[in-house]
Amino acid sequence: MSTQIEHNELVRLPALLIGAISMVLCVLIACAGGYLSTQRGGDFNDGLNALIAIVPGVLLPTIILFMMPAKPAGVWAVPVLALTILRALIVMATGLVVHTIIGADKTIFFMTLLASLLVTLSIDVASVLFLIQKHAPAMHAGRESEGVC
Amino acid sequence: MAPSNDSQNRDRARQAKAWVLALDPIYGMIGFGALGFAIDRWVVGSGRTWMVALGITGLIVGFYRFIREAMALNKEQTRSSSRTDGNPDT
Numbered sequence: 001m002s003t004q005i006e007h008n009e010l011v012r013l014p015a016l017l018i019g020a021i022s023m024v025l026c027v028l029i030a031c032a033g034g035y036l037s038t039q040r041g042g043d044f045n046d047g048l049n050a051l052i053a054i055v056p057g058v059l060l061p062t063i064i065l066f067m068m069p070a071k072p073a074g075v076w077a078v079p080v081l082a083l084t085i086l087r088a089l090i091v092m093a094t095g096l097v098v099h100t101i102i103g104a105d106k107t108i109f110f111m112t113l114l115a116s117l118l119v120t121l122s123i124d125v126a127s128v129l130f131l132i133q134k135h136a137p138a139m140h141a142g143r144e145s146e147g148v149c
Numbered sequence: 150m151a152p153s154n155d156s157q158n159r160d161r162a163r164q165a166k167a168w169v170l171a172l173d174p175i176y177g178m179i180g181f182g183a184l185g186f187a188i189d190r191w192v193v194g195s196g197r198t199w200m201v202a203l204g205i206t207g208l209i210v211g212f213y214r215f216i217r218e219a220m221a222l223n224k225e226q227t228r229s230s231s232r233t234d235g236n237p238d239t
Binding site: 045053055056059063067090094097098100101103 | 168
């Protein structure tokens with residue numbers, strides 16, 4: 001029989017796995033951006049240059065999440081959401097500076113950034129939902145102990 | 150052939166500058182965090198206080214450098230722009 005303590009167990013978010021998946025998908029999106037750029041008569045590097053802004057934006061929250069101590073599954077939603085917002089700010093701020101330095105195709109560059117942010121947001125949400133589903137909240141344990149289930 | 154090589158070199162130099170600028174906060178955080186980890190491990194002996202404190206310090210220093218560079222770049226761009234008559238405060 002499960003107890004409330006078991007259901008409120010402290011878990012760690014697989015931060016490195018999430019970071020690695022995000023990074024691979026962002027590289028694929030950057031390559032797709034580069035391909036689209038060549039189709040528009042531009043340079044393949046226009047898409048890849050977006051990685052300069054995306055890489056720190058993915059690395060930084062991953063490192064911070066990795067350093068965080070274990071928490072109950074539901075509590076992870078708050079830091080993950082906060083770091084997703086931080087990532088969006090970092091990527092957009094860095095992207096603006098990088099675009100000023102390099103002068104890449106504006107449409108391709110910023111669409112690649114936004115697509116990458118959307119994909120990483122989806123991965124973050126999915127990871128927290130998966131974690132909550134795997135470690136069900138204490139409400140179920142209470143019902144089970146009362147014989148409701 | 151020579152102008153093409155020159156243009157490629159200029160592109161690489163700009164890319165390198167952009168990478169350095171973008172990764173400044175990461176380097177700061179990892180460098181200071183590693184220093185904090187060493188202090189926690191070999192000086193204090195337990196805990197993660199120094200690692201977290203110095204990691205955050207590195208992050209702030211990195212962002213400070215990033216913002217300073219970005220503002221310098223913005224001024225440089227404004228100075229060379231014809232729309233602002235070369236006045237960076239415009």
